[in-house]
Amino acid sequence: MEEFVGKLWHNWVTKAAAGHYPEAAVKLLEVEKTAGILFRAFGGDPGLKVAAATAATHGARRKWLERLAGSGEKVAQARRDAQTLRLPPEIAAFPEKALNRDLYLWLAALAANDVAPELPWFLRNQRASRAALARYPGLRPRYERLVSAHLAERIEPAKLQPDEAAQEDAIRQALRDPATVASLPPLNTKKSRPPQPVLLWLIAAEESVAGSIADPGDNLPPEGSGSTEAEKEAHKAEQVEAPDNKAPVLAMFRAESLPTWAEYVRVNRAYDDDEDPNAKNAARDLDQLSLTRDAETAVSRVKFDLDLPSAAEDDTPIGPGLALPEWDYRKGLLLPRHCQLRPMIARDAGHAELPAALAATAKKLRGQFAALAPQRHWLKAQPDGSELDVDACVRNHADRASGHTPETGGYLAQARCERDLACLLLADLSMSTDAWISDSHRIVDVIRDSLLLFSEALSATGDRFGIYGFSSLRRQNIRFHLLKDFNGKYDAAARARILAIKPGFYTRMGAAIRQSASILYEQSAGRRLLLIITDGKPNDLDLYDSRYGIEDTRMAVYEARRLGLMPFCVTIDREAGSYLPYLFGPAGFCVIRKPEELPRRLPLLYAQLTRN
Known part of the structure; x- marks a missing residue:
């Protein structure tokens, strides 16, 4: 009974405190896709991803009912940084659901016009608000309704201390008529509180050390995917020094507490280095995550060596290597000679016949593609x-x-009649292709079969084609494997090189696309197709494992299109819908949900892409 009455009291006092209307709440999950489209349509950075914001303690004064109910102490406010537009996971600030939804759309429009991050928070939001209202006058009626509803929920200036009241008056004037208030009056006493959160504005994104903390937006689900992961709040993170645990710890125990043979029970006992299955739930309950880089390995029982193989076991380099540029989106500059690409060919691959398991499929494809041969x-x-x-x-x-x-x-x-076209097939051979997709096949096995069947099909048409693979280990070691060039025939030696492919390292895709585009551009053909097979997004050990790699790959695709080439990506990554439209455009990629279907579908996809 006591618990029931307490629950009733909590619900009543929380509702009476105002500022929160659960019955009119709108979740980010409901408007995530719409807000993302609107943000980009209004001119926002197309590389930014929409995700949930962090709820943080604001420290401002609260109404006495809020203090009584213990509510309103934290609030999730919108912000944007170099990689993510973060919006509140839920908005229930107004009694009307339409107003809560309009607030999401207004924040997206405001963020799209936020082009002066160097300005103080107060002036930055005013300028962005004025720019949004000037460029899109249709937003003004919604904005005015939001301002009126928000001001009605704020504490009146008369109930605040003089310096706090001066700040509140300035904020109210800035909301009613943006860009008319030059500065925010200062607070005069130590007991003064900061202003109440302005829900219609963005807060300043916290600065982070570049490369020190992995961006939480890298593993976000696709916008509008309907995944429950999108409802989670991001955590406020800080980087701290690793604790010094070298001091000895003395533990007192009684020998009698040790189990005897009769008491021994055979159970699965965890090791100290095992991952805690409840770690994710524990982290979800934290308000702030403290992250550090430790020089020691997390799992000491498993050591992973990513050093290059010895020269005697490695593929044979072709030439001294090529210096290629790389796009730095932060500087808006193409860095010359920033990467080192090493062309390679399989060592002592010999000659090989088509595997017997593929013979029937290859025969069928040759018959189908023979109809495409010139007549x-x-x-x-x-x-x-x-x-x-x-x-x-x-x-x-x-x-x-x-x-x-x-x-x-x-x-x-x-x-x-000649088919005046050339195709270069570029295969991702990163370490992720070593993953198993069934009891008998890895991703690299599926890619190998795909390359063989693709070659068999194109040999029947007489189309000129080349096949290359790539992986990388930082920018100075990008491995570019020659499997079949345009001048060579598809014969037993080419089959042997394809059968010899193996998982490499990482996926520095921009440099590989640039080199492939350079090779394909030299082919004299009316149509030139650059076909890319991958199982994940661009990544490497350095900054490339972030938006940096996405932007460099996007620029490489753009450069290929300027050369008159047609880049097209085929992927087995189910989450590719969150980044491939930005890299290749909405019609420039294909996601194959079942990896085992890649060998059969790749030649048919080529036939569709080259159909007149």
């Missing part, structure tokens, strides 16, 4: 040829009889 056909009304064109001769005789001069020839001639 001879008759050209009519030619000035010279091996046979007479009866129709043209009759038409010419009629023209002469009517007093006209014949304008066409009277012969039939045979001509061969």
Whole structure:
């Protein structure tokens, strides 16, 4: 009974405190996709991802009912940084659901016009608000309704201390008429509180040390995916020094507490280095995460060596290597000679026949693709040829009889129609391809079968094609494997090189695309297709494992299109919908949900892409 009455009291006093209306709440999950589209349509950075914001203690004064109910102490406010637009996971600030939804859309428009991050918080939001209202006048009625509703929920200036009241008056004036208040009055006493949160504005993004903490937005689900992961709040994070645990710890125990043989029970006992299955739930309950870099390995029982193989076991380098540029989106600059690409070819691969397991499928594909091979056909009304064109001769005789001069020839001639196209297939050979997708196949096995069947199919059409693979270990070691070049034939030696592929290291995709585009550009063909197979997004051990790699890959794709090439990506990554549209465009990629179908679908996809 006591618990029941306490619950009723809590619900009543929380509702009476105002500022929170659960029955009119709108979740970010409901408007995430709409807010993202609106943000980009209003000119926002297309590389930013929409995600949930952090609820933080604001320290401002609260109404006495809020203090009594213990509510309103924390609030999640919108902010944006270099990689993410963070919006509140839920908005229930107004009694009308439409107003709560409009607040999401207004914050997206405000963030799209937030182009002066160097300004103080007070001036920055005013300028962004004024720019949004000037560029999109249709937002003004919604904005004015939001301002009126928000001001009604704030504490009146008359109930605040003089210096706090001055700040509140300035904020109210800035909301009603943005960009008319030059500065926020200072607080005069130590007991003064900061202003109440302004829900219609963005807060300043916290600065972080570059490269020190992994961006939490890297593993976010796709926008509008409907995943419950999107409802989680991000954590406020700080980087701290690793604790010094070298001091000895003395533990007192009684020998009698040790189990005897009779008391021994065979159970699965965890090791100290085992992952805690409840760690995710524990982290979710924390308000702030403290992260540190420790020089020691997290799991001492398993050591992972990513050093390059010895020269005797490694593939053979072709030439001294190539220096390639890389796009730094932060500087807006193409860094010259920033990467080192090493062309390589399999050592002592020998010769090999097509695996027996693929023979039946290859025969079927060759029969299907033989129909695409160039065929001879008759050209009519030619000035010279091996046979007479009866129709043209009759038409010419009629023209002469009517007093006209014949304008066409009277012969039939045979001509061969050529498929004027070239295709370069670039395969991702990173370490993630070593993952198993079934009891008998890894991703790299599926890619290997795909390359073999693709080659068999294109050999039947006579189309010119080249096949390369890549992986990377930082920017100075990008491995570019030659499997079949445009000048070489698809023979037993090429099959052996394809069968010799193995998982490499990481996925520095931008440099590999640039080199592939350079090779493909040299081919004299009317249509040139750059086909990329991958199982994940760009990554490497350095800054490339962030938005840096996404932006560099996007720029490499853009450069390939400027050369007149047609880049197209085929992926088995189910989460690719969150980043591939930004890299290749909405029609520039294909997601294959079942990896085992890749060998069969890749040749058919090529036929669709090259269909006239």
